[in-house]
Amino acid sequence: MKTAKTAKTAAAPRRRQARGERRIEQLLSAAAGVFCRSGYAASSTNAIAREAGVSPGTLYQFFPNKEAIAIELGGQLLRRAHEMHGQVFLPENLDKPLPELIDAVLDPVIAFNCENPAFWALMHGSGIPGITQEHDELHAGLVSRIEVILRRFRPDAGPAELTRVSLMILGIFKSSLDLILASEGAERDAYAAELKTVLRLYMEPAPTTTPLAPGHARIHTP
Amino acid sequence: MKTAKTAKTAAAPRRRQARGERRIEQLLSAAAGVFCRSGYAASSTNAIAREAGVSPGTLYQFFPNKEAIAIELGGQLLRRAHEMHGQVFLPENLDKPLPELIDAVLDPVIAFNCENPAFWALMHGSGIPGITQEHDELHAGLVSRIEVILRRFRPDAGPAELTRVSLMILGIFKSSLDLILASEGAERDAYAAELKTVLRLYMEPAPTTTPLAPGHARIHTP
Amino acid sequence: MKTAKTAKTAAAPRRRQARGERRIEQLLSAAAGVFCRSGYAASSTNAIAREAGVSPGTLYQFFPNKEAIAIELGGQLLRRAHEMHGQVFLPENLDKPLPELIDAVLDPVIAFNCENPAFWALMHGSGIPGITQEHDELHAGLVSRIEVILRRFRPDAGPAELTRVSLMILGIFKSSLDLILASEGAERDAYAAELKTVLRLYMEPAPTTTPLAPGHARIHTP
Amino acid sequence: MKTAKTAKTAAAPRRRQARGERRIEQLLSAAAGVFCRSGYAASSTNAIAREAGVSPGTLYQFFPNKEAIAIELGGQLLRRAHEMHGQVFLPENLDKPLPELIDAVLDPVIAFNCENPAFWALMHGSGIPGITQEHDELHAGLVSRIEVILRRFRPDAGPAELTRVSLMILGIFKSSLDLILASEGAERDAYAAELKTVLRLYMEPAPTTTPLAPGHARIHTP
DNA sequence: GATGAATGAGGATTCATTCAT
């Protein structure tokens, strides 16, 4: 993938590669902005080049085609996402009680998405096989991680149900993310809190439902 | 739009327009399919015409441009949606206990969306001012209806919180809808049941949470 | 030309033909209006049909194509023009003194063009070989008629000069016609009078040009 | 329009834009030819590109649409025309006796139009608001300049008559221009001479009508 | 490496013309 010039000489071209790397970052960052604003399909390479402040020719010096930009950008975001997931889905986190678990997982994930708003936008709408596949892998990975967590709270659930609930959780997360990304400051925090509430309620072992159980102080806000 | 001879005699111009009306439905249905698959922007009029089994010229006999197709389709769906909402958000429904209320509201709404899978796809991605505006109005209408319902279960919530929670509910609904639409048969029903569970848990008055309720037999309904 | 059903039966289809003739006139009149407003090339057959209050199919029942409409209309106007010219360029008119001659010729010609404003519009801009040819023939005919008149006032002019001056006269006539058609009432008459003045001055035998006639040595160069 | 980096350094961006500038001239020149031959409306951008020897895309690199080509071309011609008029309608010219005045004004104007045969073709038939407006302004300017000249020769004429005669003169000029442009060499000169003769006769103060000249009482009617 | 120009296939739209009813 990339530009095929990965395995070249090492020492001399350093400076050149440095400039190139900068260009690539520049272009990817511009692409992220444009994709985010208009979606992948409606984003023209010329618009990306313009946003990056270079000529279209220059863009094609680093990427063979539009798809490659999305793939590289997607890959990069995906790598960071995986990395972040690796730091988040740790046994020490997953063993915590639910509220803390949720905080431990969601806070970094939300932060990541606020810093990389192009992530899901790109993952979703590209229609590029490569990306779609990687997205699906990421998705599957997330689902299975959620399943793992979930198993603790739903010991009797069958695998199908676990998957189903995990997909629901992921969906709830994504739709809440839209609201989070669309707001800022305290509002944003409030949405994050709502999301956590929903997930807590959804995941948490159902109260014994003792018909008259004399009271259940649900702490409603975080 | 059409032929301006709407208020004429009934019989004579009918036969002529019969074919046309059929074509229009055919085209709108084709457009719904194509929009649904590729999104509005990436859908070509030629593709729509092909899907409808007619030549591009025929399409333009009935619609002045691509936008008009989306507007007509959107308007039609919107009208049906409003109508459906009118029949669903009735006092007699809204006064029921939460589980029945959710059933009464969600079942028709889910059914509608299963029958018109293009609805949200179009509402979202068109970028057409007219549609976007109507979508926003619909959205606002739904939010305020949800707020009304919600007020019953959260008597102490301020207006900002009511709106926030309503938006969350709507988001949860939409993301679940994706899962519902992507599955079928029993699976589909299972997702619908999950959605109802989530909403019930989220909306229901917080149980007093006796810290000691030792067991958690949550009847995992569906 | 026409519709090829000229030599059909005579008695029975009379009524039918009558309706047909009416339709044809209706269409030609509509075409004249549309051509006049937008020029031949920019006029769509659909627009002509609409202006005539019929469907496009009906138009094609009487004319095989757009060109044929222009040809028929042009031919009709041309026929009337020729007829009018025949009544105007009579020896008894041409022998009059210049001012009366000009009146006798121009008045009907101007009147004709005011009644048929599509005439030159069509003649000019069609780009249709058939019409262009007929137009050229008409034009040539007019030129030679003007030459005939002119010879009386310019006995010494060679044939090339006669043709040249005749073309000038025709050009002056046409450009004045634009002004005449663009105005109405007294204004229109005033323009007609100006035109006559110009032509009189241009055609009339050069005043004896007494070389010293206090001031106006007109050298009729070329 | 172009690259917005007009005020940059001189050398570097020059070489790049040199080719572009040439292309633009090439395209405008091709457009002039095509417009001239077929009129604005009937000229296809593909035809212009073909005439310029480039692909349609190249045309659109420099002009956003067909109209812009006409506007740019029209503006360029208009600017040159205005410039030329400024050098022609000078007091020192306008005070000359009529024959010299006519020479001084017409010769450059005719020369300009021979070199820019697209001028009136474009001014007339574009239907583009911008151009039409500029054309009308040019037209009005010419008319008022002619009025100024005319006043000297028709001291008693009222303003309406002055305008009317000026419009006639402009019309005569334009129609003669067609003949001039359609011919070449000596023929062309001969037409120019005819035009001058007509205008001289039309503008020149009516000969004192010395009853002597046995016959040419010019009644300046209107 | 960078630039701006060049390319051409593809998409929206129009319109002369034909066809089924």
Added chain:
DNA sequence: TATGAATGAATCCTCATTCAT
């Protein structure tokens, strides 16, 4: 015969991509 629908080639224009400098 009249109608309105159907057709498809031709237009304008865009954009991913390539090329010369």
